Amino acid sequence: MRSYGQYCALAKALDLVGDRWTLLIVRELGLRGPSRYTDLQHGLPGIATNMLADRLREMEDAGIVRRDAAPPPVATALFQLTERGQELVPVLFALGRWGTALMGERAEGDEFRTHWLKYPLEQLFADAAPSEPPVTIELRTGDQPIVVEATGGAVRTHPGGADKPDAVVTGEPDVVIGLLKRRLDLREAKRRGLRVDGDAKALRRLQPLG
Amino acid sequence: MRSYGQYCALAKALDLVGDRWTLLIVRELGLRGPSRYTDLQHGLPGIATNMLADRLREMEDAGIVRRDAAPPPVATALFQLTERGQELVPVLFALGRWGTALMGERAEGDEFRTHWLKYPLEQLFADAAPSEPPVTIELRTGDQPIVVEATGGAVRTHPGGADKPDAVVTGEPDVVIGLLKRRLDLREAKRRGLRVDGDAKALRRLQPLG
DNA sequence: CGGCATCCTCTTTGATACTG
DNA sequence: CAGTATCAAAGAGGATGCCG
Numbered sequence: 001m002r003s004y005g006q007y008c009a010l011a012k013a014l015d016l017v018g019d020r021w022t023l024l025i026v027r028e029l030g031l032r033g034p035s036r037y038t039d040l041q042h043g044l045p046g047i048a049t050n051m052l053a054d055r056l057r058e059m060e061d062a063g064i065v066r067r068d069a070a071p072p073p074v075a076t077a078l079f080q081l082t083e084r085g086q087e088l089v090p091v092l093f094a095l096g097r098w099g100t101a102l103m104g105e106r107a108e109g110d111e112f113r114t115h116w117l118k119y120p121l122e123q124l125f126a127d128a129a130p131s132e133p134p135v136t137i138e139l140r141t142g143d144q145p146i147v148v149e150a151t152g153g154a155v156r157t158h159p160g161g162a163d164k165p166d167a168v169v170t171g172e173p174d175v176v177i178g179l180l181k182r183r184l185d186l187r188e189a190k191r192r193g194l195r196v197d198g199d200a201k202a203l204r205r206l207q208p209l210g
Numbered sequence: 211m212r213s214y215g216q217y218c219a220l221a222k223a224l225d226l227v228g229d230r231w232t233l234l235i236v237r238e239l240g241l242r243g244p245s246r247y248t249d250l251q252h253g254l255p256g257i258a259t260n261m262l263a264d265r266l267r268e269m270e271d272a273g274i275v276r277r278d279a280a281p282p283p284v285a286t287a288l289f290q291l292t293e294r295g296q297e298l299v300p301v302l303f304a305l306g307r308w309g310t311a312l313m314g315e316r317a318e319g320d321e322f323r324t325h326w327l328k329y330p331l332e333q334l335f336a337d338a339a340p341s342e343p344p345v346t347i348e349l350r351t352g353d354q355p356i357v358v359e360a361t362g363g364a365v366r367t368h369p370g371g372a373d374k375p376d377a378v379v380t381g382e383p384d385v386v387i388g389l390l391k392r393r394l395d396l397r398e399a400k401r402r403g404l405r406v407d408g409d410a411k412a413l414r415r416l417q418p419l420g
Numbered sequence: 421c422g423g424c425a426t427c428c429t430c431t432t433t434g435a436t437a438c439t440g
Numbered sequence: 441c442a443g444t445a446t447c448a449a450a451g452a453g454g455a456t457g458c459c460g
Contacts, residue, residue, distance in 0.1 A: 001230075001432090002431085002452090002453095003317075004234065004256060005255070005256050005317075005319055005320055005321055006234075006255065006256070006320060006321050006322070006323075006326075007313070007316045007317070007320040007321065007322040007326075007383055007384070008237075008309075008322075008323075008326040009306040009307075009309035009310045009312065009313050009330060010233065010234065010237055010302055010305055010306040010309055011234060011309075012309045012312035012313060013305045013306065013308050013309030013312065014233060014234070014305070014309075015312075016309075016312070017305075018228075018230065018233075019432095020211075020228065020432085020433075021433095023220065023224060023228075024214065024216075024220065024221060024224070027218075027220055036441080036442085037441070037442050037443070038441060038442075041442095045215070045216065046214060046215050046216065046434095047434095048433075048434050048435065048436090049435095049436095049442085049443070049444090050433090050434085050435095050443085050444075050445085051433070051434075052443090053442080053443055053444080054433095076441065076442075077441095077442075084311075087308055088308060090304050090308075091301070091304045091305050091308055092220055093304075094300050094301045094303075094304035094305075095220055095223045095224070095227075095301050095304075096219045096220040096223065097219075098223050098297055098298060098300075098301055099218075099219035099220055099221075099222045099223030099224075100219045101294075102219065102222035102223065102225075102226070103217070103219050103222060106217045107213075107215075107217070109215055110215055110216060110217040111215055111216050111217065112216070112217040112218075113216075113218075116216075116217075116218040120219060173217055174217070211451090212433090212434095212450085229451095230451085230452070231452095246422075246423090247422065247423055247424080248421085248422060248423080256453095257453095258452070258453050258454065258455095259423085259424070259425095259454090260424080260425070260426085260452090260453085260454090261452070261453075262423095262424090263423075263424055263425080264452095286422060286423080287422090287423075
């Protein structure tokens with residue numbers, strides 16, 4: 001990106017991260033930690049392969065990304081955020097929070113990856129009953145399942161299936177999100193193809209913030 | 211901007227505000243309030259006139275900007291942020307804070323406008339002596355003077371000259387900023403052409419945060 | 421003068437094919 | 441797997457013209 005040529009902190013920040021795709025690459029690296037090139041491509045549907053290569057090089061030059069040779073069994077390059085790059089995560093939170101208002105119906109053709117839910121779930125929800133025993137909810141709604149845990153006041157997630165979940169929620173991403181954010185009630189969500197197995201009351205532990 | 215086509219809050223936000231210049235236009239409108247087209251141009255050195263017109267139209271469609279006909283004596287259009295647009299201000303703060311680390315020497319050819327200092331001064335400084343009487347400092351460093359007031363724990367600014375300032379600081383923007391952020395001491399700043407008239411100790415009231 | 425619209429050039433992006 | 445090469449399309453930048 002050509003520089004804005006303005007002696008202003010915001011403009012200087014945009015000189016480095018204002019390019020198309022750059023902040024989404026930061027999102028991927030923030031969510032996944034050290035990642036292979038192909039994993040990044042999978043998490044960035046729609047990106048052209050030369051774009052990803054260009055951006056990673058520029059971000060390396062900007063001191064946001066570091067490229068390491070992976071240890072022997074893997075033998076491939078791994079990309080990860082530098083410390084300076086990690087400091088961009090609060091920026092993602094601020095922009096993402098602003099963007100949640102835009103997460104209504106899923107537009108036709110919109111891609112979805114389950115791991116994108118991590119930051120929203122952990123940032124924009126609280127555990128409604130901090131003193132109760134933890135609950136575990138498995139969401140099945142994208143390319144892979146994700147486990148959501150409400151424990152001690154906070155919400156944590158990790159990819160994959162749960163061992164003995166209190167509830168399993170299956171459905172389209174926009175319906176699952178609509179239910180969690182309480183824009184849809186359970187009846188309406190079910191009408192839209194959602195299924196809840198196990199204890200539906202466990203869902204009440206996920207308290208939308210803001 | 212073409213959509214990323216990703217059902218993700220961050221991607222949806224960037225669909226609306228990820229275009230070149232868009233966030234800087236939000237900065238201007240946030241700093242100035244309702245503004246005329248030409249005032250926006252002045253605060254956005256380097257923007258092409260068609261760019262500004264295009265972006266304002268897109269931002270209007272996106273619900274971020276409202277265009278009003280000004281009341282009779284002015285008889286020109288005024289642009290301002292909608293409520294939704296104002297909600298972007300925390301995003302500017304997050305990105306700007308990240309960008310402050312990039313505010314070292316002013317690169318040759320970098321433009322500067324004094325009013326850009328408002329958010330940094332108010333967000334990134336505190337009043338070091340909340341219980342002391344207020345102090346007023348006038349900065350003369352860009353296209354116009356700006357008054358910085360430390361009062362009751364907080365820092366406030368407004369454009370223009372002060373009535374009876376405790377101190378007046380004159381110099382190049384990067385030197386003034388370096389002094390306030392304490393990357394330069396007074397001796398070094400003076401060597402770089404800075405002048406302080408009045409009570410230099412008043413400057414101690416401006417306490418850099420973070 | 422304020423507020424754009426047009427025209428043209430140059431750069432960036434995107435799609436696809438190909439390679440070590 | 442991890443990119444590079446190529447080419448077409450879209451977007452940005454700059455100059456200038458127009459109109460109330």
